[in-house]
Amino acid sequence: MGSNLIDALFIFMLAAFIGFEVIRRISPLLHTPLMSLTNALDAIAVLGAIVLVGEHKSTFSAVLGVVAVIAATSNVVGGFLITDRMLKMFKSSRPTKP
Amino acid sequence: MTDFAGNQYIIEIVYLIASALFILSLKWMSSPSTARHGVWAGEIGMVLAIAGTLLHHGIVDYKWIVIALVLGTGIGIPLGFVQMTAVPQRTALSHAFGALCVTLVGTAEFYLRTPNVPRFMMAVLSMEVILGSLTFTGSLMAAGKLQELLPQRPLTYKGQNFVNLALLAIAVAIAIRLVQHPGARALFPAMVGIPLVFGVLMVVPIGGADMPTVISLLNSYAGLSAAAMGFVLDSKLLIIAGALDGSSGFILSVIMSKAMNRSFTNVLFGAFGQVQASPAAGTEAKTVRSATAEEAAAILAAANQVIVVPGYGMAVAQAQHKVRELYDALTKRGVTVRFAIHPVAGRMPGHMNVLLAEADIPYDKLFDMEDINGDFPQTDVALVIGANDVTNPAARTDTASPIYGMPILDVDKARTVMVIKRSMSPGFAGIDNPLYYLDRTLMLFGDAKTFVNDIVRELGGGGRS
Numbered sequence: 001m002g003s004n005l006i007d008a009l010f011i012f013m014l015a016a017f018i019g020f021e022v023i024r025r026i027s028p029l030l031h032t033p034l035m036s037l038t039n040a041l042d043a044i045a046v047l048g049a050i051v052l053v054g055e056h057k058s059t060f061s062a063v064l065g066v067v068a069v070i071a072a073t074s075n076v077v078g079g080f081l082i083t084d085r086m087l088k089m090f091k092s093s094r095p096t097k098p
Numbered sequence: 099m100t101d102f103a104g105n106q107y108i109i110e111i112v113y114l115i116a117s118a119l120f121i122l123s124l125k126w127m128s129s130p131s132t133a134r135h136g137v138w139a140g141e142i143g144m145v146l147a148i149a150g151t152l153l154h155h156g157i158v159d160y161k162w163i164v165i166a167l168v169l170g171t172g173i174g175i176p177l178g179f180v181q182m183t184a185v186p187q188r189t190a191l192s193h194a195f196g197a198l199c200v201t202l203v204g205t206a207e208f209y210l211r212t213p214n215v216p217r218f219m220m221a222v223l224s225m226e227v228i229l230g231s232l233t234f235t236g237s238l239m240a241a242g243k244l245q246e247l248l249p250q251r252p253l254t255y256k257g258q259n260f261v262n263l264a265l266l267a268i269a270v271a272i273a274i275r276l277v278q279h280p281g282a283r284a285l286f287p288a289m290v291g292i293p294l295v296f297g298v299l300m301v302v303p304i305g306g307a308d309m310p311t312v313i314s315l316l317n318s319y320a321g322l323s324a325a326a327m328g329f330v331l332d333s334k335l336l337i338i339a340g341a342l343d344g345s346s347g348f349i350l351s352v353i354m355s356k357a358m359n360r361s362f363t364n365v366l367f368g369a370f371g372q373v374q375a376s377p378a379a380g381t382e383a384k385t386v387r388s389a390t391a392e393e394a395a396a397i398l399a400a401a402n403q404v405i406v407v408p409g410y411g412m413a414v415a416q417a418q419h420k421v422r423e424l425y426d427a428l429t430k431r432g433v434t435v436r437f438a439i440h441p442v443a444g445r446m447p448g449h450m451n452v453l454l455a456e457a458d459i460p461y462d463k464l465f466d467m468e469d470i471n472g473d474f475p476q477t478d479v480a481l482v483i484g485a486n487d488v489t490n491p492a493a494r495t496d497t498a499s500p501i502y503g504m505p506i507l508d509v510d511k512a513r514t515v516m517v518i519k520r521s522m523s524p525g526f527a528g529i530d531n532p533l534y535y536l537d538r539t540l541m542l543f544g545d546a547k548t549f550v551n552d553i554v555r556e557l558g559g560g561g562r563s
Binding site: 004005008011012015016018019020022023024025026027028029030031032033034035036037038039040041042043044045046047048049050051052053054055056057058060061062064065066067068069070071072073074075076077078079080081082083084085086087088089090091092093094 | 116120121123124125127128129130131133134136137140141143144147148151152154156157158159160162163165166167169170171173174175176177178179180182185188189192193195196198199200202203205206207209210218313314317320321324325327328329331332333334335336337338339340341342343344345346347349350353439441446447448449451452455456458460461462463464466
C-alpha cells in the first residue's frame with residue numbers, strides 16, 4: 001500500500017499538470033464540446049462499477065454496481081455522441097485544406 | 099506469481115494505451131480541425147479500457163454487466179441527441195450521472211471492506227463519497243434550473259451560508275471519525291446523506307447567470323471524485339482520467355469567474371440576483387430611442403462593419419437560425435459581419451459558439467472578447483441580441499454596481515448600438531443598463547427571433563412574414 005500510494009500521488013500530479021497544459025490551449029470556441037468530452041472520459045469510472053458487478057461479492061454491492069454501470073455508460077455513449085455532433089457543426093468559411 | 103499474471107499484464111498495457119489516447123483526445127480538442135479525431139481517440143480508448151476490464155480475473159458474472167451496459171446505452175443515446183439549446187442542462191445531468199456512479203461504487207467498496215480499511219484509503223474514500231454525493235444533487239438542481247423545472251431566480255434566506263458551511267463541516271467531521279474508526283458502519287449513511295442535502299442547498303441560491311461557473315465547478319468536483327475513486331481502487335487509468343477532468347473543470351471555472359470578476363466563494367455564497375433588487379426602483383424617467391425593423395434594416399444595410407453580440411436571450415428565443423439569415427443577407431450586401439462572444443454569455447462555457455455553429459455560421463467569424471474588443475470604435479453597428487449584463491458600461495464606471503470590474507464587451511464604443519430586447523424590464527440580475535439610454539443606442543423592442551426575421555425581410559433576404 002505504501003509505495004502504491006506514493007506512485008498514485010505521482011501519477012495524479014503528473015496527469016493534473018498535463019491536463020492544465022493541454023486544456024489551457026483549447027480555445028473558448030470549443031469549451032462546450034470540451035466539457036462534454038471530458039465528461040465522457042470521466043465516465044471511465046464505469047470500470048470500477050463493472051468489476052463490482054462482475055465480482056458479485058454481495059447482493060448489495062452488485063445492485064449498486066448495476067446502477068453505477070448504467071449511469072456511467074449513459075455518460076460514455078451520450079457524451080461521445082453529442083461531442084461529435086457539436087464538432088461536426090463547426091465549419092470554417094475558408095475552404096478546408098486537404 | 100499467479101496463473102493470472104499474464105492476463106494482468108495485458109490489462110495494464112491496455113489501460114496504458116487508453117491513458118495515452120485520453121491525453122491525445124484532449125490535445126486534439128485544441129483546434130476545430132482536429133477536434134473530431136479527439137472524439138475518436140477517446141472512443142477507442144474507452145472501448146479498449148472496457149474490453150480490458152472484462153478480462154479481469156475476478157469477474158464471474160457477465161450477465162448483469164451486459165444488461166447494465168445495454169440499459170446505459172439505451173439512456174445514453176437519447177441524451178446524445180438532445181437539441182443544442184438543451185446542451186447546458188444535458189451537461190449538468192451528465193455530471194450528476196458521473197457523480198452517482200462514483201458515489202455508488204464508493205459506498206459499495208466501503209461496505210465490502212469495512213472494518214479493514216487503511217487510514218489513507220478511508221480518507222480518499224470519504225473524499226470520493228462526499229464530493230460525489232454533493233455533485234450528484236447539486237448537478238440535478240442545476241439541471242432542473244436550466245430546464246426551468248425549478249425557478250431560475252436565486253432562493254435565499256437568512257443564515258443560509260451558515261447552514262451550508264455547518265453541514266459541510268459535519269460531513270467532514272464524520273469523515274475524520276471514520277478514518278480513525280473505519281468499523282463505524284452506522285456513520286457512513288450520514289456521510290453520504292449530508293452532502294446530498296448540501297448539494298441541493300448549495301445550488302438553490304445560485305441564479306441562471308452564474309450557471310457557467312457552477313457547471314464548471316461541478317465538472318471539476320466530478321473529476322476529482324473520480325480521481326479519488328482511482329486511489330481507492332488503485333487504478334492508474336481512473337486517476338489520470340479524473341485528474342484530466344478535474345483540471346479541465348478547474349480551468350473553466352477560473353476563466354468563468356475571471357470573466358465575471360468574482361471569486362469562487364463569491365459565486366457559491368454570493369447569491370448574485372438578490373444584491374441589486376432595491377436600487378433599480380429609484381431610477382428617474384430616462385428616455386430611450388426605439389426603432390422599427392425597417393429603420394434597423396436601413397442602418398445595417400448602410401454599414402460596413404457590423405458586430406453581433408449574442409446572449410442567453412438569443413438561445414431562449416431560438417433565434418440563431420434567423421441570425422444566420424441576417425448574416426447571409428448582410429454579407430451578400432458586402433457588409434462585414436462578425437460575432438463577439440463574452441466568456442459567460444449563455445448558460446455554460448462556449449454555449450453561444452455551439453448555437454451559432456449549429457446555425458452554420460463559420461467559426462472564424464466568432465471572436466472572443468479580448469480579440470474583438472479593440473474593434474468596436476471602428477464598428478458602424480453593434481447589434482446586441484439577448485445579451486445584457488455583459489454589455490453594461492456600468493461595469494467600467496459605477497463602483498456601486500454589483501458587476502463593477504467585470505470585463506465587458508465595449509459595444510457602447512460603436513458608432514450605433516442596436517439592442518433587441520423584449521421590454522425595458524431589467525435583466526436577470528436586476529441591474530439597470532445605462533447602455534440603453536445613450537444617444538447612439540436604438541432599442542428594438544420585440545422577440546429576438548421575430549425581430550431578426552423582420553429585419554431580414556426588410557433587407558430582402560428571404561425572411562418569412
